[in-house]
Amino acid sequence: MPELPEVETVRRTLLPHVVGQRVQSVAVHQPKLRWPVDIAALEVRVAHKTIGDIRRRAKYLLFDMEGGSVMAVHLGMTGQLSRMQAHTTRRTHDHVVFTLGDGSELRFNDARRFGSIDAFDKAAEETHPRLVHLGVEPLDQDAFHGEALYAMTRRAQKPIKNFLMDAQRVVGVGNIYACEALFAAGVHPNLPAHKLSRPRAERLARCVVDTLEAAIGQGGTTLRDFVDGDGQAGYFKVHLHAYGREGEDCNQCTRLIRRVVQAGRSTFYCVQCQKR
DNA sequence: ATATTCCCCTGGAAGC
């Protein structure tokens, strides 16, 4: 589910309601997530602390906690982090529940348990093993632009679609938005990354940014279970041109959208509009 | 170093 626009949507919807609140308690009902939840770390670093800010790095939500700790939440494929009223009945897969100062709850619900929750000292953020190798933020205008994408791709043999999804290069772009950005740019998903010309790199970089920003504007894409911090679905699905549209008409020509598998993931593209 | 393949899990949809 959650790629950059969805994670950013969760961040923005939680921000006004959660920042400044004290975490009264943390209840871990299921510690077996992507990595085992360190309950002691949550007790020490998050419980009884005030939430100072919520940042985003790649697909991680980073909660700055009073006392100099950071809590990193990753939503994996089916993770939800949303506010609930006090004493709402616990649902299946409500794995971690944070009770806030006003009595409301912040709940981490994740059917597939590919998500994760970590807490560590802020000083360790720069060297955190799962954060340290992350690539550029596509919405950072200084770091990500056509020139940068062109330079990055010069020695990359892999298909451009897989390149875009490689978090060591560019973060936040998952299967949906890689497909959509390539469609918008008219670039064939199987083009070896190093063969991307400079003008096409310019165009593709713009399309990546525009697609992500448009999706954020719609509150993200809800295919099945994505919800924001207020429990609301996103509406970018309506605007998808390629992803999930196998066999349907291309919106730009008379051909049909095709599905292929690249690196084990479905890729949707138009054989006519997207050139090698 | 780089490129696929497998795997962690649950559940919804499609096929029989």
Added chain:
DNA sequence: TGCTTCCAGGGGAATA
């Protein structure tokens, strides 16, 4: 109605 198979937004580890 029920059983089986396939597929899914991520990403780390094992494997070629």
